Amino acid sequence: MCLSSVVRILLVSGVFLMSGAISKPQDLTGSYIEDPFRQMEEILPTPTATRTASGAPGPGYWQQRADYKIEVELDDEKQRILGSERIRYQNLSPHTLTYLWLQLEPNLFQPNSDATLSETSPSFESLSFSAVRRLLAQKTFEGGVKLTKVGESQGNELNYRVVKTMLRVDLPQPLAPEQKFDLHIDWNYQIPDQSLMGGRSGYEYFEEDKNYLYEIAQWFPRMAAYSDATGWQHKQFLGRGEFTLELGNYEVAITVPSDHIVAATGVLKNPTEVLSNEQQDRFTQAKTAEKPVFIVTPEEAKKNEASRSKQKKTWKFSAKNVRDFAFASSRKFIWDAQGHPLDDRTVMAMSFYPNEGEPLWSQYSTRSIIHTINVYSKFTFDYPYPVAISVNGPVYGMEYPMICFNGPRPEDDGTYSKRTKYGLISVIIHEVGHNWFPMIVNSDERQWTWMDEGLNTFLQYLAEQEWEEDYPSWRGEPENIVTYMRSSDQVPIMTNSESILQFGNNAYGKPATGLNILRETILGRELFDLAFKEYANRWKFKRPMPADLFRTMEDASGIDLDWFWRGWFYTTFHTDIAIEKVELYQINTKDPEIENPKKKEREEETKQNISKERNQELPKFIEQYPELRDFYNEFDEYAVTDADREAYQKFLKGLEEKEKAVLERTENFYVLHLKNLGGLVMPILLQIEYEDDTEEMIRIPAEIWVRNPKSIKKLLITDKAVRQLEIDPKRETADTDRSNNYYPPRIVPTRFELFKRKTQKNEMQKAKEAEEKANKKKQETASTEKEEKAEAEE
Amino acid sequence: MINFSRLLAFTVLLVVGGFQTATAHPFHATLAEGHWNEESKTLEVSLWVPSHDLEKLLLKRTGIQNLLDQGKPADQAIHSYLKETIQWREKPQGKPVPLKWIGKEVSVEETWLYFEIQLTQEPGGVLEYRLFFEQEPEQQNSIEIIKGQQKTTLHFHREQPSRPVRFAPLLR
Numbered sequence: 001m002c003l004s005s006v007v008r009i010l011l012v013s014g015v016f017l018m019s020g021a022i023s024k025p026q027d028l029t030g031s032y033i034e035d036p037f038r039q040m041e042e043i044l045p046t047p048t049a050t051r052t053a054s055g056a057p058g059p060g061y062w063q064q065r066a067d068y069k070i071e072v073e074l075d076d077e078k079q080r081i082l083g084s085e086r087i088r089y090q091n092l093s094p095h096t097l098t099y100l101w102l103q104l105e106p107n108l109f110q111p112n113s114d115a116t117l118s119e120t121s122p123s124f125e126s127l128s129f130s131a132v133r134r135l136l137a138q139k140t141f142e143g144g145v146k147l148t149k150v151g152e153s154q155g156n157e158l159n160y161r162v163v164k165t166m167l168r169v170d171l172p173q174p175l176a177p178e179q180k181f182d183l184h185i186d187w188n189y190q191i192p193d194q195s196l197m198g199g200r201s202g203y204e205y206f207e208e209d210k211n212y213l214y215e216i217a218q219w220f221p222r223m224a225a226y227s228d229a230t231g232w233q234h235k236q237f238l239g240r241g242e243f244t245l246e247l248g249n250y251e252v253a254i255t256v257p258s259d260h261i262v263a264a265t266g267v268l269k270n271p272t273e274v275l276s277n278e279q280q281d282r283f284t285q286a287k288t289a290e291k292p293v294f295i296v297t298p299e300e301a302k303k304n305e306a307s308r309s310k311q312k313k314t315w316k317f318s319a320k321n322v323r324d325f326a327f328a329s330s331r332k333f334i335w336d337a338q339g340h341p342l343d344d345r346t347v348m349a350m351s352f353y354p355n356e357g358e359p360l361w362s363q364y365s366t367r368s369i370i371h372t373i374n375v376y377s378k379f380t381f382d383y384p385y386p387v388a389i390s391v392n393g394p395v396y397g398m399e400y401p402m403i404c405f406n407g408p409r410p411e412d413d414g415t416y417s418k419r420t421k422y423g424l425i426s427v428i429i430h431e432v433g434h435n436w437f438p439m440i441v442n443s444d445e446r447q448w449t450w451m452d453e454g455l456n457t458f459l460q461y462l463a464e465q466e467w468e469e470d471y472p473s474w475r476g477e478p479e480n481i482v483t484y485m486r487s488s489d490q491v492p493i494m495t496n497s498e499s500i501l502q503f504g505n506n507a508y509g510k511p512a513t514g515l516n517i518l519r520e521t522i523l524g525r526e527l528f529d530l531a532f533k534e535y536a537n538r539w540k541f542k543r544p545m546p547a548d549l550f551r552t553m554e555d556a557s558g559i560d561l562d563w564f565w566r567g568w569f570y571t572t573f574h575t576d577i578a579i580e581k582v583e584l585y586q587i588n589t590k591d592p593e594i595e596n597p598k599k600k601e602r603e604e605e606t607k608q609n610i611s612k613e614r615n616q617e618l619p620k621f622i623e624q625y626p627e628l629r630d631f632y633n634e635f636d637e638y639a640v641t642d643a644d645r646e647a648y649q650k651f652l653k654g655l656e657e658k659e660k661a662v663l664e665r666t667e668n669f670y671v672l673h674l675k676n677l678g679g680l681v682m683p684i685l686l687q688i689e690y691e692d693d694t695e696e697m698i699r700i701p702a703e704i705w706v707r708n709p710k711s712i713k714k715l716l717i718t719d720k721a722v723r724q725l726e727i728d729p730k731r732e733t734a735d736t737d738r739s740n741n742y743y744p745p746r747i748v749p750t751r752f753e754l755f756k757r758k759t760q761k762n763e764m765q766k767a768k769e770a771e772e773k774a775n776k777k778k779q780e781t782a783s784t785e786k787e788e789k790a791e792a793e794e
Numbered sequence: 795m796i797n798f799s800r801l802l803a804f805t806v807l808l809v810v811g812g813f814q815t816a817t818a819h820p821f822h823a824t825l826a827e828g829h830w831n832e833e834s835k836t837l838e839v840s841l842w843v844p845s846h847d848l849e850k851l852l853l854k855r856t857g858i859q860n861l862l863d864q865g866k867p868a869d870q871a872i873h874s875y876l877k878e879t880i881q882w883r884e885k886p887q888g889k890p891v892p893l894k895w896i897g898k899e900v901s902v903e904e905t906w907l908y909f910e911i912q913l914t915q916e917p918g919g920v921l922e923y924r925l926f927f928e929q930e931p932e933q934q935n936s937i938e939i940i941k942g943q944q945k946t947t948l949h950f951h952r953e954q955p956s957r958p959v960r961f962a963p964l965l966r
């Protein structure tokens with residue numbers, strides 16, 4: 001609560017600043033720039049018996065539970081959902097409740113919803129045909145839930161109030177801790193045309209064969225979450241911040257036209273009633289198959305498109321320990337499946353898609369599910385559910401427990417671009433991956449988008465890189481976030497879901513990159529993987545908050561990461577470490593025989609200038625009249641005298657052997673002056689190249705910035721001479737300005753200049769150009785030499 | 795979820811028959827950097843856009859599938875779109891200054907566009923920047939303009955399609 005109001009204030013000022021010329025980095029901690037290593041206690045919530053200071057759930061941890069029995073009919077004639085549900089709500093909190101809150105998310109599509117009303121006006125100078133269609137549809141679509149009964153299971157009606165996308169139900173008597181309450185709700189609603197209205201759910205109509213494909217989600221009144229950290233989570237649904245729900249068991253009976261194929265969260269309980277014998281046989285065969293097996297083949301699906309059965313069938317599904325339930329239904333579905341062994345279980349990886357998805361879907365969908373299960377299980381915990389399903393339909397990418405909706409399809413002619421192929425694999429990995437975050441590690445999406453999207457995008461990146469070498473991942477590499485980090489109109493990651501500017505970079509890219517930096521650069525893979533796994537296992541089937549992640553990662557790794565959380569998650573500072581200058585020191589032996597010539601040499605170096613150089617050849621007056629010379633003409637202040645030698649011997653006598661040994665050392669002492677220009681403290685990754693062509697990498701922890709977060713000096717002792725230094729050569733820290741990362745300084749071309757250079761000349765042209773340049777230089781030197789000579793002669 | 799803004803996004807492409815052009819991204823934003831080249835009096839701009847958004851736009855404007863993967867025709871289509879949507883006026887009521895196409899780099903998820911804005915004096919005036927506004931209601935665009943040690947970031951969205959170009963001393 002407190003933090004989000006801070007965010008709002010900052011956001012307002014952000015908007016104000018954007019209209020001016022200056023954008024100032026935001027800092028939710030208020031003190032980061034002065035003291036980045038200040039501990040987090042003052043900004044994290046105080047540990048409780050529910051959530052401990054170690055980041056683990058405490059002995060008093062509790063969460064509510066909701067079990068559902070639902071009967072639903074999908075009306076394919078009128079595109080409607082008619083449902084009846086019994087919810088058993090268990091109050092496992094230590095509090096007595098007098099009312100309950102439920103979510104009515106289809107109300108988003110009411111013409112007077114907050115989402116519609118708060119949408120700002122389009123610019124009418126450039127409004128497309130489709131935009132107008134959508135705006136008009138929004139105004140007239142009869143969306144929203146119609147409640148036909150809200151009562152106790154015994155039949156008594158209950159008082160209730162619909163508050164936009166939320167439903168408040170008053171309890172007949174207070175619900176004490178450990179008590180249960182059974183609710184009975186009947187409802188119906190019109191399914192939106194997803195292609196027109198958008199959203200996470202809806203139908204797609206296929207003009208050619210006049211069939212519908214339904215992806216149904218957020219479709220029944222669901223218990224809102226009630227937790228120790230937020231109380232009732234009943235922030236209105238505006239379309240962006242997703243949801244958080246209670247875990248429970250579901251028994252769902254879905255009635256559809258008998259020629260439909262249904263995919264749903266959970267296990268099909270009545271295959272003998274809804275599948276043909278052949279389909280059942282194929283399913284059994286798929287359990288142990290080496291590759292996906294068709295339960296419904298493309299040809300069968302094509303044929304089925306012409307069917308118009310008047311009969312109905314009821315598909316019964318059962319799902320245990322899930323926080324939600326979604327399904328898909330169509331005549332058009334091809335269905336393939338492959339059993340994937342996990343410990344002593346078999347997880348059925350399955351895909352449902354129309355012929356429009358072919359040939360891409362049968363080749364990649366089910367395999368992508370299996371790959372995701374393997375990689376995510378390795379980094380967290382074994383996939384606990386019996387099925388994992390990917391459905392192709394109108395929704396581009398959306399996750400629910402055990403089932404997800406993914407959009408990419410090939411062209412009409414069956415060809416597809418590289419973008420479509422990798423787009424499909426990536427979206428399936430991403431959406432199946434959401435089973436871990438937030439379906440099982442049940443974070444609050446409406447409050448903190450990054451807690452599931454950021455963590456999931458990070459694991460998606462790891463899974464993509466294990467799919468094939470150089471997989472074209474979009475997010476994860478530090479270098480890919482540089483442009484965003486450099487830009488000034490950001491809000492911190494710790495910003496409520498609805499208030500985020502630049503959703504994708506803020507809630508997906510930046511947190512994913514942060515975890516990657518922690519893994520590769522700050523903690524190292526071994527320590528990071530250990531700690532991340534600990535977090536996943538501690539909060540599996542529980543409800544973590546940001547502090548639980550921050551605390552667990554430190555608790556399990558043994559490394560204080562407060563500075564990193566504060567900088568990367570609570571501020572908008574960026575990494576920009578610069579080499580300001582480099583100084584070289586050597587030990588003064590005090591031996592006049594060694595030091596005096598050195599001094600002389602240095603003195604002469606400093607006295608050099610162009611006139612002196614040119615005057616050297618001039619005949620001098622006193623050379624003509626040697627009698628003018630006296631003592632001072634001969635005196636060499638650096639000549640070694642006996643007195644000098646005596647003094648040195650005396651000095652040596654006063655030293656101990658150990659001290660004498662130091663004097664004999666010949667190392668170079670380099671002092672590097674480093675500046676933190678971006679504000680964010682980071683480890684300094686220093687690549688040193690020596691004059692003898694050897695190289696060395698020194699990784700200095702971020703704690704070097706403890707005493708002065710803005711500028712530091714680092715001593716480098718080496719017996720070799722340094723030729724060149726570079727900070728972060730492997731692009732690990734998202735350093736936003738590389739031009740100041742070098743010693744000696746280097747001019748780093750901008751992206752624009754690099755591109756221009758690369759594209760405007762071919763290699764031959766470049767070679768020719770280089771040759772011409774060299775020739776020109778030769779001529780120039782020749783002519784200057786000539787001029788100089790001429791001048792000297794004058 | 796990958797694609798929140800399909801909630802408010804839409805497409806006529808279904809009529810055309812292509813579906814895969816739906817956006818792959820949970821947000822619609824572009825980022826750009828313009829470096830002021832004092833010598834040539836040009837702003838050298840590198841503009842980052844999600845490939846899917848650009849592909850969707852090109853299909854809508856030209857009716858050609860996968861235009862982005864083609865060379866010249868794509869360059870021409872993008873250049874003319876940039877000229878329509880990015881207009882820099884040195885005087886508020888003046889004519890927009892020329893925008894010169896340099897080239898593009900296309901990869902699976904992201905595309906970089908390069909162009910020059912030819913000014914007659916130091917960067918100033920008003921920048922209008924309507925990239926993708928007709929396609930995505932929630933589109934956010936920003937450009938950082940760097941002139942020696944000074945820089946300024948301008949942010950554009952549908953309600954704020956143009957901004958004055960002003961510099962203030964760099965805050966460190």
Ligand SMILES: [Zn+2]
Nearest residue numbers: 430453795796
């Ligand atoms: Zn997602």
